[in-house]
Amino acid sequence: MQSKVHVQTTINGEPREFLCEPRQSLLECLRDTLGLTGTKEGCNDGNCGACTVTMDGRVVTSCLVLGVEAAGAEVTTVEGIARGSALHPLQRAFLENAALQCGICTPGFLVAANALLEAEPDPDEQRIRLWLANNLCRCTGYDKIIRAVQQAAREMRGANA
Amino acid sequence: MSTQYTVVGTRPVRHDGADKVTGRAIYGGDFTAAGLLHGFILRSPHAHAAIKRIDVSKATAYPGVKAVVTADDMPPAPGDKIVDLGEGETPLSYVRGNVLASGKVLYKGHAVAAVAAVNPHVAEEAARLIEIDYEVLPCTLTAPDAMRDGAPILHADLRMKELGQKTDRVSNISDHFRHVMGDAEKGFAEAEVVVEGEFNTSTVHQGYIEPHNATALWNNDGRIHVWCSTQGSFVVRDATACVLDQPVSQVKVTPLEIGGGFGGKIPVYLEPVAALLSKKTGRPVRILMSRQDVFEGTGPTPGSHLKVKIGARRDGKIVAAQAWLAYEAGAYPGAMVGPGAMCVFAAYDIANVVIDGYDVVVNKPSTAAYRAPGATNAAFATETLMDELAAKLGMDPIELRLANAAKEGTRRADGPKFRKIGCVEVLQAMKNHPHYSAPLGGPNRGRGVAIGFWFNVGLPSSCTISVNADGTVNLVEGSTDIGGTRTSVAMQAAEVLGLRAEEVLPTVVDTDSVGFTGVTGGSRTTFATGWAAHDAAQDVVRQMKERAAKLWEAAPESVTCERGVYQSNGHSATFRELAARIGETSGPVVGRAAVNPRGVGGSFAGAIADVEVDPETGKTTVVRFTSVQDAGRAIHPSYVEGQMQGGSVQGIGWALNEEYFMNGSGAMVNSSLLDYRMPTALDLPMIDTQIVEVPNPAHPFGVRGVGEANIVPPPAALANAIHAAAGVRMRRLPMNPPAVMEAIWRKSTSPDS
Incomplete structure (x- = not known):
């Protein structure tokens, strides 16, 4: 077995450290080492988006990032979306719009949609579809997901106005 | 919408919602246990080969490896034992043979051996050291090829069943059956217009985003505990017990959250293997499939x-x-x-019908159910021809369907007579939908329609409801929840009890903790488990009346209950007030029900699709799509719409992109989600829905079940829309850009068209 590397990073605003083999993905480290299983594995090759997190503000598929690359970075996972005990407007909108069925893709969608609304508070339908095109959902046909993001965007703009 | 209900027909937030938007919900792959080992399954690189020798010594000696198993570690399968694992009877040897190959591999991806090790990387490295000598055999990959004389034979002991009779013929055709009604020959002689065609559909996968997973512990007391994502915990229990030759009571299955199934998470693949590895190591063993494993090693349609x-x-x-x-x-x-x-002509009242069906084995993964399994393939042919027939007759395609639509009393060619159904109502809703008469809005566009049928299933369900002192109830069920059924089931109990949906707290439990419950499949959960919840809630009401009678010193028959308010002879109490006083009566109130419902109501669905076909590339873009479906009764309309939208988009993917692209040696060459291209958000318009409600008279709330029929119409609707847009008739799925382009070229060079 390979010897492990000590990684210091920030996850969901808190300093964290872990040991990982150089070949381990960030996804594996989050799930198996840190117990952050909200980030899901659907394909392990960057095509489904279930493992989407942000790293230094950038949307990445954590299966294509090595654990060692997280050193010094700021990582946000689905566990970091809620505002304390209150749900984030996106989370609430997903529930109110029935934008999830099985829910396995939901963490990735929430992270990607959150990054979208931080970058573009008023995206039109096509912009939302473009931003979410790397996140596969097999249950919903995306309709209710798009509506949920639109609702959350409206609410967040209202709150910031 | 009916106004007689206060909960049914509303849209509460799902009970498991907060867990699923915060990442807290524990899915099968998230499960861990102290001392966990990690398994890896080695799979066949060949589509068809005899296994001459397996040498696991190098793998066993690899540092970090704790155990290696092959088919030799499984108890022998008695040659002729037949088991029913929720989807009809099948020989145990097939179930066992698919879990770990014995003697022969029958498809690329067939599991051959497994390793348990301290981490998944070590397990994989060690598995690669297993030496297997294969004698590669010729393979057969399509039904027409496998049916011909001289085709490579998959199973030397498979004797063809011909029209219900066993024969001595060794064949890849497992079964040939025929349904006859009237006299088709005479009928065609009377026909003035005939349309016909040959159609092909490719193998496609359900495409759930969560790969299969299983953790098993073969405990020191001899009991096997399995944690996994499954559509049916009792099916996993029974199948694991069968394969390992254990009594069912020795297996306990805890279903964790499941990331999609669509029919594909009914069979067992990993559970018995994880159990065998656990038996050898004395530790819990978890196996996760890769995406490639999912494509190559699990059942597509x-x-x-x-x-x-x-x-x-x-x-x-x-x-x-x-x-x-x-x-x-x-x-x-x-x-x-x-x-x-059963479904190919089910939508129509036709006097003279003959249907021949052939079940053919080929060197591809063993197929599983996929949302209305078998019906989408059939409807692609029938509904395309209906479009051609309408054109030949100069009729509107919906009017032609209405003129022939199946109704209550119509007999299907396979025997049953329809009870109350909503075929006509679905067609009328399509005709009246603004989409059907809207302008197309651009060049190279066309509109197509199609309808589809799925019969839905019943199967047993069990449920208990216990009353809490604060006036809420706990509902315990065995149906794994893939799309919100905790809530659609709880709502039916709430309606009976006069509670809000939020006051019924549903939990999906393990197989030790609830009565037998069939799979979450066949559009049955809201129908059958909802029925069990209804009956269990009625049991609670009966007991609460007795308790009220005791408190009021009244006769139990004198107590009435209306929307959760109990009354007798001037006394009145709400459910909550009574619940608070249960302790003064005679102990806890627990309602229970176990059902095996008859009276399943089949569901019809329709699709209206507008497409734009690029004449330069053959690419088809869906520009507008409407799904119509008879729900019987929509318990939670948002979830009904969600089923319709999801099924429609799976149908769109099947129609336009998805296929198992096989090379000549039987390898799937597109076994990733990059190359097996499912629809993305960017490929689609909003999916409009219209729920039709023709209540199922057998069900307490009129539920039919809505999970499946919606996938049936889209491929044909899109084929008809492509014809309207580009003038070409598509006979093969998928209708991807090369296929459409070729059809356009053929048309422009053919003098006939």
């Missing part, structure tokens, strides 16, 4: 080959229909051609 012919009079009355259906079962019999034959 069959590819199919169909010949269909329909004859009508000039006035539009269909007088005869004939279908020849050959479906590819994959490595073991069971191609869902039976359901295909």
Whole structure:
């Protein structure tokens, strides 16, 4: 077995450290080492988006990032979306719009949609579809997901106005 | 919408919602246990080969490896033992043979051996050291090829069943059956217009985003505990027990959250293997599939080959229909051609019908159910021909369907007579939908329609409801929740009890903790488990009346209950008030019900699709799509819409992109989600829905079940829309850009068209 590397990073605003083999993905480290299983594995090759997190503000598929690359970075996972005990407007909108069925893709969608609304508070339908095109959902046909993001965007703009 | 209900028909937030938007919900792959080992399954690189020798010594000696297993570690399968694992009877040897290959591998991806090690990387490295000598055999990959004389034979002991009779013929055709009604020959002789065609559909996968997973512990007391994502915890229990030759009581299955199934998470693949590895190591063992494993090693839906012919009079009355259906079962019999034959002409009242079905084994993964399994393939043929027939007759395609639509009392060719159904109502809703008369809005665009049927299933369900002192209730059920059924089931109990949906707290429990419950499949959960919840809630009401009578010193029969308010002779108490005083009566109130419902109500669905076909590339873009479906009663309309939208988009993917692209040696060459291209958010418009409610008279709330019929119409609707847009008739799925482009070129060079 390979010897492990000590990684210091920030996850969901808190300093964290872990040991990982150089070949381990960030996804594996989050799930198996840190117990952050909200980030899901659907394909392990960057095509489904279930493992989407942000790293230094950038949307990445954590299966294509090595654990060692997280050193010094700021990582946000689905566990970091809620505002304390209150749900984030996106989370609430997903529930109110029935934008999830099985829910396995939901963490990735929430992270990607959150990054979208931080970058573009008023995206039109096509912009939302473009931003979410790397996140596969097999249950919903995306309709209710798009509506949920639109609702959350409206609410967040209202709150910031 | 009916106004007689206060909970049914509303849209509460799901009970498991907060867990699923915060990442807290524990799915099968998230489960861990102290001392966990990690398994890896080695799979066949060949589509068809004899296993001459397996040498696991290098793998066993690899540092970090704790155990290696092959088929030799499984108890022998008695040659002729038949088991029923929720989807009909099948020989145990097939179930066992698919879990770990014995003697022969029958498809690329067939599991051959497994390793347990301290981490998944070590397990994989060690598995690669297992030496296997294969004698590669010729393979057969399509039904027409596998059916020909001289084709490579998959199973030397598989004897063809011909029209219900066993024969001595060794064949890849497991079964040939026929349904006959009236006299098709005479019917076609009377027909004034005949349309016919040959159709092909490719093997496609359900495409759930969560790969299969299982953790098993073979405990020191001899009991096996399995944690996994499954559509049916009791099916996993029974299948694992069968394969390992254990009594069912020795296996306990805890179903964790499941990331999609669509029929594909009914069979067992990993559970018995994880259990065997656990037995050898004394530790819990978890196995996760890779995406490639999911494509190559689990059951997709069959590819199919169909010949269909329909004859009508000039006035539009269909007088005869004939279908020849050959479906590819994959490595073991069971191609869902039976359901295909039940559904192929189910939407229409036709006097003279003959349907031949062939269940054919080929060197591809053993197929599994996929949302209305078999029906989508069949409807692609029938509903395309209905479009052609309408054109030949100069009729509107919906009017032609209405003129022939099945109704209460119409007999299907496979025997049953329809009870109350909503075929006509669905067609009328399509006709009246603004989409149907809207302008197309651009060049190279066309509109197509199609309808589809799925019969839905019943199966047993169990449920208990216990009353809490604060006036809420706990509902315990065995149906794994894939899309919100905790809530659609809880709502039915709430309606009976006069509570809000939020006051019924549902939990999906393990197989030790609830009565037998069938799979979450066949559109049955809201129907059957909802029925059990209704009955269990009625049991609670009965007991609460007794308790009220005791408190009020009244006769139990004098107590009435209306929307959760109990009354007798001037006394009145709400459910909550009574619940608070249960302790003063005679202990806890627990309602229970176990049902095996008859009276399943089949569901019809329709699709209206607008497409734009790029004449330069053949690429088809869906520009507008409407799904219509008879729900019977929509318990939670948002979830009904969600089923319709999801099924529609799976149908769109099946129609336009998805296929198992096989090379000549039987390898799937597109086994990733990059190359097996499912629809993304960017490929689609909003999916409009219209729920039709023709209540199922047998169900307490009129539920039919809505999970499946919605996938049936889209491929044909899109084929018809492509014809309207580009003037070409598509006979093969997928209708991807090369296929459409080729059809356009063929048309422009053919003098006939």
